[in-house]
Amino acid sequence: MDSARLLEAIIExxxxxxxxxxxxxxxxxxxxxxxxxxxxxxxxxxGNNISMLMPEPDHSxxxxxxxxxxxxxxxxxxxxGREVRGLKKDGTTFPFRLAVSEVHYKDKNIxxxxxxxxxxxxxxxxxxxxxxxxxxxxxxxxxxxxIKLVSELEKAKSDVSLSLEKEKELNQMKxxxxxxxxxxxxxxxxxxxxxxxxxxxxxxRPDLPNIMKHTNRIRGAVQLLNNILNDFxxxxxxxxxxxxxxxxxVNLVQLAEEITEEMQMICKKNxxxxxxxxGAVGMFYLDGHLIKSSVxxxxxxxxxxxxxxxxxxxxxxxxxxxxxxxxxxNGIGIPIEDQKNLFEPxxxxxxxxxxxxxxxxxxxxxxxxxxxxxxxxxHSAINEGAMFKMSxxx
Numbered sequence: 001m002d003s004a005r006l007l008e009a010i011i012e013x014x015x016x017x018x019x020x021x022x023x024x025x026x027x028x029x030x031x032x033x034x035x036x037x038x039x040x041x042x043x044x045x046x047g048n049n050i051s052m053l054m055p056e057p058d059h060s061x062x063x064x065x066x067x068x069x070x071x072x073x074x075x076x077x078x079x080x081g082r083e084v085r086g087l088k089k090d091g092t093t094f095p096f097r098l099a100v101s102e103v104h105y106k107d108k109n110i111x112x113x114x115x116x117x118x119x120x121x122x123x124x125x126x127x128x129x130x131x132x133x134x135x136x137x138x139x140x141x142x143x144x145x146x147i148k149l150v151s152e153l154e155k156a157k158s159d160v161s162l163s164l165e166k167e168k169e170l171n172q173m174k175x176x177x178x179x180x181x182x183x184x185x186x187x188x189x190x191x192x193x194x195x196x197x198x199x200x201x202x203x204x205r206p207d208l209p210n211i212m213k214h215t216n217r218i219r220g221a222v223q224l225l226n227n228i229l230n231d232f233x234x235x236x237x238x239x240x241x242x243x244x245x246x247x248x249x250v251n252l253v254q255l256a257e258e259i260t261e262e263m264q265m266i267c268k269k270n271x272x273x274x275x276x277x278x279g280a281v282g283m284f285y286l287d288g289h290l291i292k293s294s295v296x297x298x299x300x301x302x303x304x305x306x307x308x309x310x311x312x313x314x315x316x317x318x319x320x321x322x323x324x325x326x327x328x329x330n331g332i333g334i335p336i337e338d339q340k341n342l343f344e345p346x347x348x349x350x351x352x353x354x355x356x357x358x359x360x361x362x363x364x365x366x367x368x369x370x371x372x373x374x375x376x377x378x379h380s381a382i383n384e385g386a387m388f389k390m391s392x393x394x
Contacts, residue, residue: 016116017116018030018112019045020111030046049062055086058084078101250288252325255288256275260273268307269308270308278315282318294364324390332351333381335382339378342362369390
C-alpha cells in the first residue's frame with residue numbers, strides 16, 4: 001500500500017473529525033467522523049465556506065480571522081488549539097476541541113482542522129457539577145437543620161436553666177415563708193394564749209385595768225394575724241392573675257384623709273401622721289381600692305419601723321395629668337445592701353429584728369402600682385428613715 005492510500009485510510013477511519021480548507025476558508029475535504037459530528041453528507045459541505053459549521057459570532061467573523069492571519073502572520077488558533085462550539089445541520093451546537101495546522105502543498109496553503117468532540121466530557125462535567133450543587137444544597141440544608149437543632153438545644157438548655165433557677169428561687173421563697181410564718185404566727189398566738197389566761201386570773205378578783213390591757217393585746221394580736229392573712233390573700237390573687245384594675249375618678253384628698261384618720265388610731269405613742277395635698281384639683285383617675293391598700297401598707301411600715309414621738313409625712317399632689325403620692329418616715333431605714341432585694345416576696349431587711357411583718361407588703365404595693373401603669377420610687381439609708389413615692393399619669 002503506498003503512503004497516499006495509507007494516509008487516506010487513516011483519515012477515513014479516524015475517530016476525530018478532520019476537515020481541510022483553503023486560504024479562502026472553503027472546505028476541500030471532510031472525513032466521515034466530522035460528517036457524523038455535524039450531521040452533513042460530505043457533498044453538502046465540500047466547496048462551501050467552513051463558517052457554515054460555526055454558530056455566531058464565529059460564523060460572521062471567520063473570514064476576518066483568515067484575512068488577519070494572512071496580513072499579520074499572527075496565529076490565534078493555528079498550532080495552538082482551543083475549545084469552540086460547532087453548529088450542526090439541525091441547528092444545535094456542541095463543544096469540541098479544535099487544533100489547526102497549516103500545510104504548504106503544491107504552492108498553496110492548506111489548513112487542516114482536527115476536531116475532538118467534547119460533548120460526553122462536558123455532559124459528564126455538567127452531571128458532576130449538578131451532583132456537586134445538589135450535595136452543596138443538601139449540606140446547606142443539613143447545616144441549616146443542624147443550626148436550628150443547636151438553637152433549639154440552646155433554647156431548651158436556657159429553659160431548663162431558667163426552670164432550675166425559678167425552682168431554686170421558689171425553694172428559697174418557701175424556706176423564707178416557713179421561717180416567717182412559724183415566727184409571725186407563733187408570736188401573736190402566744191400573746192393571745194397568755195393574755196386569755198391572765199384575763200381569767202384577773203377576773204377572779206376584779207382588776208379592770210389589767211383586763212383591759214390584755215384584751216387590747218389580744219385585739220392587737222388578732223389584727224396582726226388578720227394583716228398577715230390579708231397579705232397572703234393579696235399575693236395569691238396577684239399570682240393567680242385575679243386582681244382586676246377598675247379605674248374611676250377618685251377624690252384623692254377625701255380618700256387620703258380617711259386613711260390618715262384610720263391609721264392614726266394604730267400609731268405608737270406620740271406618733272403623728274401629717275397629711276398635706278398640693279394642687280387645686282383633688283380628683284384623679286385611679287383604682288381607689290388598690291391605691292388605698294398601697295397607701296395603708298406603706299403607712300403601716302412607717303408606723304412599725306419608726307419610734308415613738310415621731311412624724312410620718314403623707315402627701316398627695318395633682319398637677320396637670322400627673323399624680324404623686326408620697327409617704328416619708330424617720331425610722332430605722334433600709335440598709336443599702338438589702339435594697340436590691342427590697343421588693344422580693346418574703347424578704348425582710350436584716351435590721352428589722354423582732355418587728356412583726358411578712359415581707360410581702362412592698363412586693364404587693366409595687367405590683368399594684370404597676371397594674372395601674374404607675375411607677376414606685378424610694379430613697380432610704382440605715383437610721384435615716386425611708387421615702388416611698390408612687391407616680392401616676394392620666
